[in-house]
Amino acid sequence: MGEFKPVIVGFLCRWCASAAADLAGTSRLQYPATIRPIRVNCSSMVDPAYILRALLEGADGVLVGACHPGDCHYVDGNLKERRRIAVIKNTLGKLGLQPERVRFEYISTSEGLKFAKVAEEFTRQIRKLGPNPLRGGFDD
Amino acid sequence: MGYGVFICHCGQNIAGTIDIEKLVRKVSGIRGVTHVEDYIFMCSDPGQERIKKAIKEKNLEGIVVAACSPSLHEETFRKAAESVGLNPYLVEIANIREWSAWPHQAEPEEATMKAFKIIESTVEKLNGDKPLEPLRLEVVRRVMVIGGGIAGIQAALDVAEAGIEVILVERSPSIGGRMAQLSETFPTLDCPQCILTPKMTSVAHHPLVKLLAYSEVEEVSGSAGNFKVKVRRKPTYVDWNKCVGCGLCMEACPVELPSEFEMGLAHRKAIYIQFPQAVPNKAVIDSENCIRMKYGRGCGLCAQKCPANAITFEDNGKAEEYDVGAIIVATGLEVMDKANFAEYGAGELKDVLTGLEFERMLAPSGPTGGKVVRPSDGRVPKEVVFIQCVGSRDPENWNPYCSKICCMYTAKQALLYKHAVPGGQAYIFYIDIRADGKGYEEFIHRAMAEEGVIYLRGRVGRVYQEGDKLRVEGVDTISGLKIVIDADMVVLATAAVPSSGVEELAKKLRIQLGEGGWLKEAHLKLRPLETLTSGVFIAGAAQYPKDITDTVSQASGAAAKAVAFLSKGYVVREPLIAVVNEDICSGCGNCEEACSYQAIKVVDGKANVDESLCEGCGSCTAACPSGAVQLKNYDKRQIIKMVESIVG
Numbered sequence: 001m002g003e004f005k006p007v008i009v010g011f012l013c014r015w016c017a018s019a020a021a022d023l024a025g026t027s028r029l030q031y032p033a034t035i036r037p038i039r040v041n042c043s044s045m046v047d048p049a050y051i052l053r054a055l056l057e058g059a060d061g062v063l064v065g066a067c068h069p070g071d072c073h074y075v076d077g078n079l080k081e082r083r084r085i086a087v088i089k090n091t092l093g094k095l096g097l098q099p100e101r102v103r104f105e106y107i108s109t110s111e112g113l114k115f116a117k118v119a120e121e122f123t124r125q126i127r128k129l130g131p132n133p134l135r136g137g138f139d140d
Numbered sequence: 141m142g143y144g145v146f147i148c149h150c151g152q153n154i155a156g157t158i159d160i161e162k163l164v165r166k167v168s169g170i171r172g173v174t175h176v177e178d179y180i181f182m183c184s185d186p187g188q189e190r191i192k193k194a195i196k197e198k199n200l201e202g203i204v205v206a207a208c209s210p211s212l213h214e215e216t217f218r219k220a221a222e223s224v225g226l227n228p229y230l231v232e233i234a235n236i237r238e239w240s241a242w243p244h245q246a247e248p249e250e251a252t253m254k255a256f257k258i259i260e261s262t263v264e265k266l267n268g269d270k271p272l273e274p275l276r277l278e279v280v281r282r283v284m285v286i287g288g289g290i291a292g293i294q295a296a297l298d299v300a301e302a303g304i305e306v307i308l309v310e311r312s313p314s315i316g317g318r319m320a321q322l323s324e325t326f327p328t329l330d331c332p333q334c335i336l337t338p339k340m341t342s343v344a345h346h347p348l349v350k351l352l353a354y355s356e357v358e359e360v361s362g363s364a365g366n367f368k369v370k371v372r373r374k375p376t377y378v379d380w381n382k383c384v385g386c387g388l389c390m391e392a393c394p395v396e397l398p399s400e401f402e403m404g405l406a407h408r409k410a411i412y413i414q415f416p417q418a419v420p421n422k423a424v425i426d427s428e429n430c431i432r433m434k435y436g437r438g439c440g441l442c443a444q445k446c447p448a449n450a451i452t453f454e455d456n457g458k459a460e461e462y463d464v465g466a467i468i469v470a471t472g473l474e475v476m477d478k479a480n481f482a483e484y485g486a487g488e489l490k491d492v493l494t495g496l497e498f499e500r501m502l503a504p505s506g507p508t509g510g511k512v513v514r515p516s517d518g519r520v521p522k523e524v525v526f527i528q529c530v531g532s533r534d535p536e537n538w539n540p541y542c543s544k545i546c547c548m549y550t551a552k553q554a555l556l557y558k559h560a561v562p563g564g565q566a567y568i569f570y571i572d573i574r575a576d577g578k579g580y581e582e583f584i585h586r587a588m589a590e591e592g593v594i595y596l597r598g599r600v601g602r603v604y605q606e607g608d609k610l611r612v613e614g615v616d617t618i619s620g621l622k623i624v625i626d627a628d629m630v631v632l633a634t635a636a637v638p639s640s641g642v643e644e645l646a647k648k649l650r651i652q653l654g655e656g657g658w659l660k661e662a663h664l665k666l667r668p669l670e671t672l673t674s675g676v677f678i679a680g681a682a683q684y685p686k687d688i689t690d691t692v693s694q695a696s697g698a699a700a701k702a703v704a705f706l707s708k709g710y711v712v713r714e715p716l717i718a719v720v721n722e723d724i725c726s727g728c729g730n731c732e733e734a735c736s737y738q739a740i741k742v743v744d745g746k747a748n749v750d751e752s753l754c755e756g757c758g759s760c761t762a763a764c765p766s767g768a769v770q771l772k773n774y775d776k777r778q779i780i781k782m783v784e785s786i787v788g
Contacts, residue, residue, distance in 0.1 A: 025238030045758025
């Protein structure tokens with residue numbers, strides 16, 4: 001077996017976390033190429049189904065990047081999503097998946113450095129957890 | 141037929157890390173992709189020509205441009221596609237520069253793989269995209285200006301002069317703002333009453349301006365072009381239709397309170413007109429301190445004296461709703477309280493004043509009639525020390541920023557003091573002198589050379605009472621000497637800070653505050669008059685401390701922006717909003733609860749989207765248990781497909 005290369009799906013709000021990822025790139029901050037980003041309009045459109053699907057498909061982690069409280073472009077979408085994430089994590093535990101595989105972060109437009117740090121830290125955490133047990137799919 | 145993918149090298153920015161040849165090979169294998177092309181600069185004219193040519197020749201149904209962030213060139217490529225007849229909403233950007241080439245320079249193989257995954261999932265999104273038309277919404281040709289200082293007054297006048305109605309909202313009983321409190325203005329030494337009062341009158345009497353004094357914005361809904369603003373008219377307890385502003389009520393009132401306008405240096409009554417030149421010149425009752433209002437009976441001396449029978453003691457407050465197309469925020473600044481500064485007496489030393497208090501003392505209409513006297517004993521101060529940067533440029537303790545106006549107004553105050561007290565001595569402690577306006581440097585020079593104001597470069601460590609003097613201990617960093625001055629009065633240029641309440645107002649308007657609580661502009665250099673919320677503009681010192689010259693320029697700029705915004709008569713909005721499939725909607729109402737804009741409502745058992753209100757956040761889609769609500773071109777199947785391909 002080769003080295004474990006985690007796959008992390010990153011749902012990034014276009015108003016903050018996605019722009020922070022842009023800034024991290026523009027600033028040439030280096031972080032592991034583990035996060036595979038999907039830009040969304042608001043973190044609050046991230047249906048729990050997307051997170052579950054990512055895990056069922058074998059993703060080793062899921063990151064949801066939202067605006068800081070009070071800064072949401074859509075009033076309070078970030079807070080709605082935070083509540084959903086809390087529920088999802090709880091459910092994951094009951095399904096036998098580590099809730100630590102899902103991470104919710106507030107990352108503002110100007111926090112390119114935070115984005116890079118989160119990517120690095122989360123990757124380290126996922127490496128510690130090891131590959132998603134569902135990787136490779138279910139055997140029939 | 142099929143989709144085209146255009147991979148940009150961005151010179152070496154992308155191609156320096158990502159293996160373009162390998163990427164082209166892999167992308168060619170994606171289902172549905174019939175055309176793949178790479179080029180050194182896709183955004184250049186020849187690059188765009190290649191895209192157009194391919195769309196036409198290959199009859200492409202949609203394209204993905206794998207290049208830089210969509211915030212840079214999404215519009216460029218959409219326009220290029222549109223020019224050859226491809227719907228712009230069938231153009232997607234795969235950001236492989238900021239998201240892959242740049243942050244993974246040391247891992248070219250991984251970066252190439254990640255770029256491929258980004259492109260693959262973007263093709264999946266494109267697969268579900270539908271051609272859309274932008275929404276055109278009519279605008280309300282009316283502007284609300286919040287704040288009635290010089291910024292708000294100027295903005296309101298300019299908008300009204302362009303023939304557009306203005307609602308001017310001011311929370312105090314009178315407009316005029318900070319400028320009305322000033323003695324004279326630098327560098328011309330104009331008296332603000334002479335230059336401001338005519339503007340106050342013009343704006344109040346302009347046929348297209350509706351002035352709502354003593355009122356506050358309570359609630360804002362809707363969006364650019366169609367805002368609904370609820371304004372609370374605070375109770376005055378005086379019938380303003382009858383009040384003629386004669387002031388007899390104030391003479392009769394027995395209750396004395398510190399006057400806000402006079403910065404506490406004089407009294408006002410419980411019924412008061414804010415200042416003699418107030419516009420509107422009407423009285424209000426301070427209900428918390430009025431005897432009659434507090435106890436419900438007794439006193440009433442003011443009503444007995446009022447020749448117009450205007451004083452009713454009745455709560456005449458009310459809420460009013462206004463439809464406006466654009467909003468200009470001009471809420472201005474205030475200065476830090478001297479009580480914050482323990483080293484300068486924490487507000488306990490009577491003869492230590494803030495710049496704004498001293499300003500009132502210098503004003504001919506002020507509490508001392510323009511005479512400079514010590515609040516403690518009424519004596520004329522022979523030596524006055526001015527201290528600049530109190531709370532500014534002090535990142536360890538207070539604000540890191542420069543308050544910008546203090547160097548100039550301190551020089552002006554020192555000069556006016558020298559005029560008021562011949563033979564008096566003024567000292568100014570400063571860090572740097574910032575005099576970067578027209579005629580400013582000359583003005584500072586005049587204060588130094590002609591008026592004999594002594595400038596000392598350094599900070600003051602401590603001010604304390606020593607007999608009937610204030611001992612000022614500082615350092616002159618140029619000579620390196622410790623300086624001790626026994627002064628009669630000390631004036632602190634305390635830092636400018638945003639007006640109180642601006643935080644709540646910003647929340648209501650859904651605009652952002654930046655460092656220090658100043659309103660955040662859309663772009664500091666290129667869009668300083670706009671906020672990130674379309675249709676909301678900024679004027680004056682609410683954005684950052686400004687002198688009158690800059691404030692007036694910016695107010696005119698914001699007015700021009702607002703007028704231009706409304707002049708087309710409509711706003712174009714992205715059509716990427718929610719849509720309901722009524723066949724499967726069960727009318728559960730989860731979406732209604734999830735929406736922060738009241739844009740989706742269950743009507744007759746089915747969810748219904750108000751297109752003018754929906755902002756397209758997609759919160760309702762995640763709340764919908766049946767998938768009946770979808771975001772256009774971001775529907776659930778699309779995202780699930782994106783997830784599958786990006787993981788796989």
